[in-house]
Amino acid sequence: MKTLFSHRLRVAWAFAGATVVLGLGGCQNELSWGNDVHVPVLDDRLSWGDIVPDSLFQEGDPTEAVRFALQDTVDVVDWGAVLEIPDTTWAIQYGGEEEGLPEGFPILPGANFIAVTDVFEFNVDPSRGVELEFAEISSGAIEIEASHTLGLEMDMVYEFPHITLNGQPLLFEFNLPSAEGGVPGSATTTVDLSGAQFDFTQAVDSETGLNFDTNMLDITLVAVASEFANPNGYLVQASDSIRLELTFQSLVMEKLEGYFGNWELPMSLGVGLFDTIPLPEPVADFEGMELRLHMDNTMGADLRLYLDTIALGELLVEGDLMAGHDIPRAIWTTGVPETTPWSLDLASPTSTFVQSLETFPDTVSVKGRVELNPFDTSDLLMDRWDAQFLPTAWLELSVPIRVGANGLLFSESFELDVLEEWPGFDGFLHLDFTHTFPIEVEAHLRAELLNGTVVQDTLLVPAGSVPNGTVGGSTLSIPLNEENATTGGTMFVDFAINTFGAQPFTGLEYVRIQGRLEGTQTIVIDHGED
Amino acid sequence: MAKIDMTRNAWRGAMALVVMLAMGSMHASAQGLVDRARMLTDRGPASFEVWAHQRSNAITSATLDAFYTGGFLTSDFLNRVLADHPEMATAGLEVGWSKRWSTRPFIKDQWSLTWSVGSDILTRAQWRQDLFALTFIGNAPSVGRQMALSGTGVRLGAFNRVSVGLEQAKSRQRIELSLVQRVAGAEWGIPYGTFLVSEGVDSMEVVMQTYASASVDNLPQDGGFSFGQIMPAYGFGVSGSLPLISDNRPLQLELEFRDVGVLWEPSGGQFAMVDTSLFTTGLPIPIAAYLDDNYVAEPGLTIQNVLDGNTGYEDVVFHTDSAVGRVLMLPSRLNAKLSYWPYDEFMMKAAVRAGNWMPQPELTLGVGWMPDARFAFGLDFRTGGWGQSRPALWLDWRITKKRILSLDIDDPLGFMWRQDVAAYTYGRGFHLTLRRIPGEDKWTRMMGLDRQRAFGQSGRRPGPSTRNM
Numbered sequence A: 001m002k003t004l005f006s007h008r009l010r011v012a013w014a015f016a017g018a019t020v021v022l023g024l025g026g027c028q029n030e031l032s033w034g035n036d037v038h039v040p041v042l043d044d045r046l047s048w049g050d051i052v053p054d055s056l057f058q059e060g061d062p063t064e065a066v067r068f069a070l071q072d073t074v075d076v077v078d079w080g081a082v083l084e085i086p087d088t089t090w091a092i093q094y095g096g097e098e099e100g101l102p103e104g105f106p107i108l109p110g111a112n113f114i115a116v117t118d119v120f121e122f123n124v125d126p127s128r129g130v131e132l133e134f135a136e137i138s139s140g141a142i143e144i145e146a147s148h149t150l151g152l153e154m155d156m157v158y159e160f161p162h163i164t165l166n167g168q169p170l171l172f173e174f175n176l177p178s179a180e181g182g183v184p185g186s187a188t189t190t191v192d193l194s195g196a197q198f199d200f201t202q203a204v205d206s207e208t209g210l211n212f213d214t215n216m217l218d219i220t221l222v223a224v225a226s227e228f229a230n231p232n233g234y235l236v237q238a239s240d241s242i243r244l245e246l247t248f249q250s251l252v253m254e255k256l257e258g259y260f261g262n263w264e265l266p267m268s269l270g271v272g273l274f275d276t277i278p279l280p281e282p283v284a285d286f287e288g289m290e291l292r293l294h295m296d297n298t299m300g301a302d303l304r305l306y307l308d309t310i311a312l313g314e315l316l317v318e319g320d321l322m323a324g325h326d327i328p329r330a331i332w333t334t335g336v337p338e339t340t341p342w343s344l345d346l347a348s349p350t351s352t353f354v355q356s357l358e359t360f361p362d363t364v365s366v367k368g369r370v371e372l373n374p375f376d377t378s379d380l381l382m383d384r385w386d387a388q389f390l391p392t393a394w395l396e397l398s399v400p401i402r403v404g405a406n407g408l409l410f411s412e413s414f415e416l417d418v419l420e421e422w423p424g425f426d427g428f429l430h431l432d433f434t435h436t437f438p439i440e441v442e443a444h445l446r447a448e449l450l451n452g453t454v455v456q457d458t459l460l461v462p463a464g465s466v467p468n469g470t471v472g473g474s475t476l477s478i479p480l481n482e483e484n485a486t487t488g489g490t491m492f493v494d495f496a497i498n499t500f501g502a503q504p505f506t507g508l509e510y511v512r513i514q515g516r517l518e519g520t521q522t523i524v525i526d527h528g529e530d
Numbered sequence B: 001m002a003k004i005d006m007t008r009n010a011w012r013g014a015m016a017l018v019v020m021l022a023m024g025s026m027h028a029s030a031q032g033l034v035d036r037a038r039m040l041t042d043r044g045p046a047s048f049e050v051w052a053h054q055r056s057n058a059i060t061s062a063t064l065d066a067f068y069t070g071g072f073l074t075s076d077f078l079n080r081v082l083a084d085h086p087e088m089a090t091a092g093l094e095v096g097w098s099k100r101w102s103t104r105p106f107i108k109d110q111w112s113l114t115w116s117v118g119s120d121i122l123t124r125a126q127w128r129q130d131l132f133a134l135t136f137i138g139n140a141p142s143v144g145r146q147m148a149l150s151g152t153g154v155r156l157g158a159f160n161r162v163s164v165g166l167e168q169a170k171s172r173q174r175i176e177l178s179l180v181q182r183v184a185g186a187e188w189g190i191p192y193g194t195f196l197v198s199e200g201v202d203s204m205e206v207v208m209q210t211y212a213s214a215s216v217d218n219l220p221q222d223g224g225f226s227f228g229q230i231m232p233a234y235g236f237g238v239s240g241s242l243p244l245i246s247d248n249r250p251l252q253l254e255l256e257f258r259d260v261g262v263l264w265e266p267s268g269g270q271f272a273m274v275d276t277s278l279f280t281t282g283l284p285i286p287i288a289a290y291l292d293d294n295y296v297a298e299p300g301l302t303i304q305n306v307l308d309g310n311t312g313y314e315d316v317v318f319h320t321d322s323a324v325g326r327v328l329m330l331p332s333r334l335n336a337k338l339s340y341w342p343y344d345e346f347m348m349k350a351a352v353r354a355g356n357w358m359p360q361p362e363l364t365l366g367v368g369w370m371p372d373a374r375f376a377f378g379l380d381f382r383t384g385g386w387g388q389s390r391p392a393l394w395l396d397w398r399i400t401k402k403r404i405l406s407l408d409i410d411d412p413l414g415f416m417w418r419q420d421v422a423a424y425t426y427g428r429g430f431h432l433t434l435r436r437i438p439g440e441d442k443w444t445r446m447m448g449l450d451r452q453r454a455f456g457q458s459g460r461r462p463g464p465s466t467r468n469m
Helices: A002-023 A079-083 A353-357 B002-031 B061-069 B075-083 B129-137 B303-308
Strands: A031-047 A067-074 A088-095 A112-121 A131-148 A152-165 A168-176 A185-192 A197-199 A216-228 A241-259 A263-272 A290-296 A303-312 A324-327 A331-333 A336-338 A342-345 A363-372 A383-386 A392-400 A402-404 A406-416 A425-435 A440-449 A454-461 A472-480 A489-498 A510-525 B046-056 B071-073 B088-102 B111-128 B152-168 B174-197 B204-214 B233-245 B251-265 B270-280 B317-320 B326-329 B333-343 B346-355 B362-372 B375-384 B390-398 B403-410 B427-436
Touching (some): A031 A425, A168 A185, B152 B233, B346 B375
Antiparallel strands (some): A088 A241, A131 A241, A152 A168, B046 B427, B111 B152, B233 B251, B362 B375, B403 B427
8 A cells, every 4th residue: 555655646746747737837829918997196286385384374364365474583793793802911021121120139949039910901992982890701711921031940820819710719820940051931821711700890900099990800920939040049130031921812701791882793684585486477466564573682782773775686675774773772680681572674664675575586685783882871881791691683574475477487308218118008197187276377298209209288277266166177198108108208398377467375275186097008928938 | 355354454443433323324224225136256346537627607718718829819809708707707627537446345245445546636716707807808997886806716726535445345335534635735815805996087995805825835936946845735534425226216326425524734834915905096296395305205105105116015915934724624525416217228317516616516417328238328418516507428338348438528519629619618528437347236237237138238128327427
């Protein structure tokens, strides 16, 4: 049985295999047939929300024009210029061309042979009348340079009693090496002032014994003789000199108090407008448009904005916008500003701004000035600045979209690629256009194939209307077959629109394109011998 | 004989329970009907059979020829095919062979050991009319109508079988146990599927539940396919035969069943399934991407996804090469045949054949004539089964004293391939049998001749023949 079983199985295997091959071996020749296909292949819908963010829309009554809304900050002034304290240098020299080092004066080890107390005045522009009472430095430094010809080392001690750093008066020391062989002893050092606080009201006038009110700091300098080349001391020579110099440099203010002076800052603003779609014969009705410039003046200083020119494209805006506009200061309470709302109506009917905008300018540019402290309040010393509360300005735009156009929107040509492996379809791609935009569309399509065939069609889609509940629709049928697809060529498209005047757009308009493939797909079953 | 004697005790023990249960009642009833002839002393019956059937209820020979010949199928041709297409089409292919032996009676001189080997290849396909239309005509004529695809499927299997059992020498009642090997099997089906394109062609809805399985542990890859990747399955079935003869009337009833049992399909085969639905009005381009630099794509399939080949639809296919094992029914078969001889030379018969993956039972009605002691033939009307009504021809030819060659031709016009007369046939088939008959009982009368009549003599012969079913 075992032998029989195995043998029969082998026979069965062979028999079964041969039968399958014979039975399912396939067709004698290539088999093909046409399959009539009607299927939807494309459906896309375009509405305002697809191309304009929701934040730029103000939807209201659907029967009225939707408003295009924009609120964006603008940098009109470089506020950093307000807070600049120029680099200021203090220097003192003994000997040489200056007095102060008597010849033959003995310097003994440990002697404080120089002790200076002086008043340091910052180089603020006197013409602006800047009066500073207090400043907190976010960054900056004191750079010190010292040199001398004496034959001894000295320990230099600098003290700024009205500069506090980490809660302590600023005090620092450094060693100044001895001069040797005719080479002066010199040294430089830098002190970081980040976080330092300046009190400009404590410096004392040595002549009157009274305090200065602003802009002054006391400085005390002591030089202590330490190491000598000659252990018995040093006698000052006629040619000896000492020069000590320090510079406050690159000071950036975190906080500032006092009076910031009266001066002007230039301002400019440029915004691109209708540069994305060049509309043919554009018309617009911006009645009801709102365009306001807002500013939060967080400074404790009054501002006055002068708009010298506003240009919409090439057109200059005329009207009372071109005057000075006062922006009140913030009221500072316990170090926090309380601002007064301020805005300027740029679309005021007393100017030609709106009329100019309806010409579809590509840009809007504003040039002007901001005057600091237009009113003299120098006696009050109540100007305040804190880098944490920067003044901000922003534009608020609300435009009812009532626009129109008439003419050729674009005329383009596209290369038609050759599809070498065409799937064997012969029919049409029907494109159904429906829309509710108040726009009549006329599109001419012309395909010039390399074999000389010209396929062309015109699509005329009537206007729709959301308020009227009408939908414009039309169908474009594009022939798709092997001859067209495998030839290649050029497609020319002319796309024209007509709104018949400025029309209100409700924001609910849409365009829908549906594509249907209708034709015969040839299906080929290859018997596999190729 | 020595080999048979050695296996006698083993089989006696293995089959005792089956024989007692299955044969007890049959034997009792059969005893009243069978002839009381004396015990046979020669070897039992043997046979060798080969058969092949191909049939459909939808595809005519002309259609099949057109598909086979190839070329372009015109829409007129396909529309004619569709017009005659039933709602649910079926097609089947059966190919097989079988060899049977029987020993001399050795249990109280009444029971013989019988065994057989054979192979079958079965293929069953069924499809909806809508699927045929969708595939060969297209959906254009059916726009606005939901097309049903449910119930479509294909099943293939190749089986080997070895059977061993006992046969009662006089009554020819037989019971046997079969070991069935499914060499290979594959199946694909759409339990539920619909396709709808709306009127106006502005939306399409496809619902698809489909599965496929194959008894291979690896899919054919670039490296080719080897038979070692096929995973056979095994099962057991019971087969048997219950012939009954009337003592008083020239009637004979033969009941036969084969491979009633189950098959254990091992785990590790391939299984894939898709259960998804798609509704679309078309795919977006999307236009907004060309107008808005900051466009953020909406989730979902776009035309660009299709062009880029990243549709993500491969994720809807669940596929595993570690399918769980399962228990399946064997392709069982049941035959019942009633024969009646109003005259010695003339017979009438009615037969029913069911199972074997056929979509419906096959009914046969026919007449036969034996003009000569060595030759008989008949004409049947056959309907059901794999489909459509058709004629069938049969003949028995006694080529030697103990051997009869039988041939049954199902739908003989179907063999006139590419002839006009075959154009509207729906299939073809044959069943060739070579039998060795043990003589000297009434089972061997007619073509088998009884013992009172010498081989080759003419004249009236009482009783039925033993033409195999």
